[in-house]
Amino acid sequence: MNILVIGSGGREHAIAYAVKQSPLCQKLVCAPGNPGMSSLGECIPVSVSDPKAIADLAEKEKIDLTIIGPEIPLVAGVVDEFRKRGLRAFGPIAAAAALEGSKAFSKNVMKKYGIPTADYETFTDLESAQAYLRAHPAPIVVKASGLAAGKGAVVCLTDEEAFQAIEEMLGEKAVFGESGKTVVIEEFMEGEEASLFAICDGKDYVLLSSAQDHKRIFD
Missing domain, CATH: 3.30.1490.20 (ATP-grasp fold, A domain)
Incomplete structure (x- = not known):
């Protein structure tokens, strides 16, 4: 499979690293990527807020599956644009991404x-x-x-x-x-902050590991 990872942060770097380990991955493209991700696959500049530009890139590179990391392209409707073109993408449509946006x-x-x-x-x-x-x-x-x-x-x-x-x-x-x-x-609710993640296709779901996103210094 030719796989495209959208984003340029640590999250997307981790996704790209995991994708690269899969025997299904024949070609990995990161857009826009970062210097660390360039050792895993080709990094191509693209505006993550431009769904049409991302879809154009997927078509040009003959991508089989696109994984979207950041919230911005999801809220902007990149998955909606992919669906219009018959392209496969991992992520919610804009209406569902509004829960985050x-x-x-x-x-x-x-x-x-x-x-x-x-x-x-x-x-x-x-x-x-x-x-x-x-x-x-x-x-x-x-x-x-x-x-x-x-x-x-x-x-x-x-x-x-x-x-x-x-x-x-x-x-x-x-x-x-x-x-x-x-x-x-x-x-204000006192207690431990935690995030629980699940992958859902609209019918079934799979729970992933929990995490804690705690940004307040000196706590």
Whole structure:
């Protein structure tokens, strides 16, 4: 098989390394890849936010299977574009990727279907968010709804931190740009943070190993 791995981070490097070990892999292409990945396969520049460019590359390189690592191309609809062209890709369509691309959307889905989640409210203007914080003192969690490279969730242990977080997201600074135009303010839940992963085809699922994505220094 000719396999294409989309992305340039450590996640995609690990995927490419594992793919290279498979006897099914005849040719490995990484796009855009990174210097470390170049020892595993050919790295070809491509914009990960451009589904058509990625699909064009897959057709040009005669790719049998494309594995998409980052969230950005998934939210942009790269799998939808592949399906239109009859190309095989591992990843969700844009409608399903919205669960990752919009925290507000995913929280609303959980609420609608009775999936346990922390209490929350969503805001698009600074004054309403500030009023909510005055009625709900810290500790509290403030999240930019959109993709923010894993840095959009702020655990605020003081009221000052909470007000600063919403000011940075909804105020003039708008540090997260479009991703911070909608903010989720969420109940603080104490305990160990963990992520559990599953691969699902719409009918069946396979559980993978759990992990902990803990970015807060000195804890």
